[in-house]
Amino acid sequence: MTNILRENIEKTIDQSLTDKEFETFTQFFFQKSFDKKSILAEESKTCKYVYFILKGSAYSYYINDNGEKTVIQFAIENYWITDQYSFFSGKPGIYFIETLEPIDVLVLNRENYDQLCCSNQLFERFFRLLLQNAFIALQYRLAKTHSEEAESRYLEFSILYPHFVQRIPQYLIASFLGIKPQSLSRIRKKIADAK
Amino acid sequence: MTNILRENIEKTIDQSLTDKEFETFTQFFFQKSFDKKSILAEESKTCKYVYFILKGSAYSYYINDNGEKTVIQFAIENYWITDQYSFFSGKPGIYFIETLEPIDVLVLNRENYDQLCCSNQLFERFFRLLLQNAFIALQYRLAKTHSEEAESRYLEFSILYPHFVQRIPQYLIASFLGIKPQSLSRIRKKIADAK
DNA sequence: TTCATTTCTTAACCTATGTGAACGGTAAGA
DNA sequence: TCTTACCGTTCACATAGGTTAAGAAATGAA
Secondary structure, three states: OOHHHHHHHHHHHOOOOOHHHHHHHHHOOEEEEEOOOOEEEOEOOEOOEEEEEEEOOEEEEEEOOOOOEEEEEEEOOOOEEOOHHHHHHOOEEOOEEEEOOOEEEEEEEHHHHHHHHHHOHHHHHHHHHHHHHHHHHHHHHHHHHHHOOHHHHHHHHHHHOHHHHHHOOHHHHHHHHOOOHHHHHHHHHHHHHHO | OOHHHHHHHHHHHOOOOOHHHHHHHHHOOEEEEEOOOOEEEOOOOEOOEEEEEEEOOEEEEEEOOOOOEEEEEEEOOOOEEOOHHHHHHOOEOOOEEEEOOOEEEEEEEHHHHHHHHHHOHHHHHHHHHHHHHHHHHHHHHHHHHHHOOHHHHHHHHHHHOHHHHHHOOHHHHHHHHOOOHHHHHHHHHHHHHHO
16 A cells, blocks of 8 residues: 555655665554545644545645635645645644545654654655655746636646546636636636637 | 855754854855846756855746746845756756846855755755745745735735835836736736825 | 936726626435 | 535626836936
8 A cells, every 4th residue: 555655755766765764764654544525734723744645635725814715736646745834833834735535644743754854864855855846846837827828727737637637626626727617617618619 | 245144044944053064065155246137047958056145136037938927036135046947857947047136146056065965964954944945935925826816915025025126126026926017007006096 | 418228107998717696417415 | 215515517797907009217328
C-alpha cells in the first residue's frame, strides 16, 4: 500500500531509496481513514498534520468574508496536502481541507516531520523539492490566471489533469479556475458546440 | 552594505549568525550593479543566478502568446528574486527579470548555492524558509485573486506594500493585480472620490 | 529650457463573467 | 421505492473590467 509513497519520494528526489531508508521514513507516519466530507483541517484552528493520500481525494479551500469558497488545491492518490502556513508556524489555519471521497492517508505531525528531516539529509531534501515543485506550479498557475481567459485555463487544466476532470465535481473545478459554475458550464457548451 | 543581508537571514531563520558564519555565507556571493531596464533573466534562457537586492528594484514577469506582460513579483532592497524553475532545473526560463531602477545586487550561482547549502545546515534551512514564506504568500495571493474584486485587492496591496505603491509605476501594479492600467486608474478615482 | 517619451487619466463603448432563477437529472438516505 | 438534496445546464439580465482612443502630466534626454 505504501509503495506509491516510495515511488513518490524516489521520483521527487530522482534517486532510489534503500529498503532501510524507506522503512525509516514510513516509521514516522501513521495511517488513517476518513469518510467522505470529513474535515482534515479547519480555518482558525492549527493544522497539525501533513497528509499523503494513498486512496481517495481531498481538496483545500479558502472562505472569504462573504462566505464564498475558493478552491486552492486538489489532491488525489499520490498527492500531499496541508495548510503550510499553519503547519509550519503552529498558528491558526487559513484554509480548510476536506475529503471529497472516502480516503486513506498517511499522516505526519510536526514533531515527526522535524525528526524525519533531522534523521537523514535526503528526507529534508525531499520535502524541500516537494515545496519547490509546488511553488513553481503555483507561480505558473497565477501567471496563467492573470494572462489567459477562463476558456483557455479550463482547456489547459483538462489537458494537464484529465484524472481531476473525471473525479472532481465541476463546481469545484470552476472555483479552482476562479469562475462560477454557470460560467464553466457555458464554456463547456461553447467548446462542445465548436466541435 | 551587506548588513541588510545579515538582517534578512537572521530574521528569516529567527536566530543570530556568528560573524564567521555570516562571512562564510557572503563568500559565495559576488556583488554587481546594473542600469535601469537591465535584463537579469530572460524567458527561454537558463536563469543562472539568484539575486539579493542591496539597492534599487526589479521585477519578474511572464509574457503570454499574445505578447502581453503579467507581473509575477516585485523586488526592492532586502528581497530575493530569481526564476526558481529555471535556476533549479537548469532548463530554459519561463519568466523575465528586469531592473526598474539602477540596482546593486548580490549574486549567487547554482554551484555556489549547492556548496552553501552543504557547508552549513543552517544555510540550507534559510533557503528552505525563504521558499516556504514565498509559497505561503503566493497561495494567499491566489486565494485573494480568485475571491476578491480588483478594488479590494488594490486596497490590500497598498496597505501591505506601501513602499511598492510609492516606487513602482502604476501600470505594473495593475498587472500584478491582474487588471489593466485603465482599470486601476478608474479604481483609484473611485476610492479618491469616495473620500 | 525644449522636445520626446513614458505614464496616468478620462470617457464611450464592448465583452466575459457574474447573478438569480428555473428545470431536470442523479445520487444518497430513509 | 420514494424523497430529498445536490449538481449541472440554460437563460435573461447585470456589471466589473477590457478596449480604443485622446489628451494631460510627469519624466528624461539634449
